[in-house]
Amino acid sequence: MNPLNVLLQSRVAQGPIPAAEVMALALYHPEHGYYRRQTSPWGFDGKDYYTALDLGPLLGQTLALRLEAAWERLGRPVTFTALEPGAGRGWLGRDVLNAISGPFAEALVYIHRDDNPAARRAAEAALAPFLTENRARFSAENEPIEPFVGAVFSNELFDALPAQPWRWDGEGWTREVLTAGGPEWQAADPAEARAWFSSQTDGLQARDGSIWCEALPNLVQELAAPLAAGLFLTVDYGETADRLLAKGADLRRFKAHSVDGKWHEDLGEADLTADVDFTRLATLLEDEGLSDLSHMELSKWIRTHAPLDQWGAEWMALPDAERKARTENLLQLTLPNMLGSRFRVLEGWKGKKD
Numbered sequence: 001m002n003p004l005n006v007l008l009q010s011r012v013a014q015g016p017i018p019a020a021e022v023m024a025l026a027l028y029h030p031e032h033g034y035y036r037r038q039t040s041p042w043g044f045d046g047k048d049y050y051t052a053l054d055l056g057p058l059l060g061q062t063l064a065l066r067l068e069a070a071w072e073r074l075g076r077p078v079t080f081t082a083l084e085p086g087a088g089r090g091w092l093g094r095d096v097l098n099a100i101s102g103p104f105a106e107a108l109v110y111i112h113r114d115d116n117p118a119a120r121r122a123a124e125a126a127l128a129p130f131l132t133e134n135r136a137r138f139s140a141e142n143e144p145i146e147p148f149v150g151a152v153f154s155n156e157l158f159d160a161l162p163a164q165p166w167r168w169d170g171e172g173w174t175r176e177v178l179t180a181g182g183p184e185w186q187a188a189d190p191a192e193a194r195a196w197f198s199s200q201t202d203g204l205q206a207r208d209g210s211i212w213c214e215a216l217p218n219l220v221q222e223l224a225a226p227l228a229a230g231l232f233l234t235v236d237y238g239e240t241a242d243r244l245l246a247k248g249a250d251l252r253r254f255k256a257h258s259v260d261g262k263w264h265e266d267l268g269e270a271d272l273t274a275d276v277d278f279t280r281l282a283t284l285l286e287d288e289g290l291s292d293l294s295h296m297e298l299s300k301w302i303r304t305h306a307p308l309d310q311w312g313a314e315w316m317a318l319p320d321a322e323r324k325a326r327t328e329n330l331l332q333l334t335l336p337n338m339l340g341s342r343f344r345v346l347e348g349w350k351g352k353k354d
């Protein structure tokens with residue numbers, strides 16, 4: 001039997017468990033958690049889900065340009081630290097490092113920060129040449145981050161934090177819990193979340209709801225406080241606070257490339273994600289001294305920042321199969337209803353204004 005279910009059975013016999021606690025156990029139990037497993041759940045074949053990085057290098061190539069622009073804005077510092085929390089297999093870092101050249105490449109030091117053991121092994125392979133040249137290194141999640149100049153960037157980090165769904169039933173707040181009979185919505189006090197939800201809406205309708213991520217403030221502070229100056233950029237699932245409230249956000253389970261709401265099944269063997277509240281994320285970053293905060297759909301961000309004319313010309317020189325792969329990568333990132341329309345990119349700046 002699934003070891004996490006055994007653990008939960010004895011706990012649930014004593015009372016309902018909030019969905020956020022189930023998600024924490026399912027993803028981060030030190031031995032059986034989905035992100036603490038020894039085998040990798042990513043990719044296309046026989047795996048649970050793929051990310052923008054499985055589609056090709058274009059996200060990393062566009063990010064590389066945003067990082068280089070940040071380096072210029074900072075006055076071309078000798079060392080530009082690019083910290084990636086939740087770096088997984090290190091593919092985004094690899095794609096960035098492959099895309100840069102010249103003085104910027106000499107300045108950039110990439111730091112992979114993620115305790116996921118299966119991902120770490122994949123990252124050691126993906127980053128091998130850069131590790132040898134001291135252009136990349138690993139950092140454990142509990143390693144203090146010294147103040148630095150450069151950038152913090154992430155892909156699908158915040159949607160992997162344990163999160164609690166709340167719903168307004170017309171008279172009071174309910175939260176999703178796991179009981180011995182299965183998941184239920186039970187009346188409860190949303191405490192701190194209540195003030196946030198009500199500040200984001202003029203009037204709640206029954207079944208409006210949202211996600212409250214308890215760990216968000218601490219993680220934002222841990223990552224943004226050491227950034228002395230530079231760019232904070234994050235790519236993630238999610239919406240603005242008012243849209244989340246109207247949508248009634250839930251937890252999602254990814255398993256074998258299908259997605260559903262069965263967050264309490266196959267614990268430790270399926271990925272669980274929650275929408276990120278981009279309004280709250282931006283507010284927390286503002287509290288950490290970031291400015292110029294904005295976020296947009298990934299598809300728009302690519303169309304805004306990728307040098308499409310230049311790519312088009314360069315791709316003409318590629319062999320057919322590679323040109324086709326790049327074109328598909330671009331379409332997935334930019335067409336409506338494809339991956340690029342399901343993600344948002346948030347950018348913020350720390351340090352002196354232009």
Ligand SMILES: C[S@@+](CC[C@H](N)C(=O)[O-])C[C@H]1O[C@@H](n2cnc3c(N)ncnc32)[C@H](O)[C@@H]1O
Pocket residue numbers: 035051052053085086087088089113114115116119141154155156157160161219
């Ligand atoms: C959905 S995966 C994304 C991996 C990778 N960025 C990608 O796009 O393929 C989320 C990752 O975040 C990591 N993670 C969760 N909390 C973290 C934290 N506080 N610091 C660093 N990594 C964290 C998990 O271990 C997991 O590998």
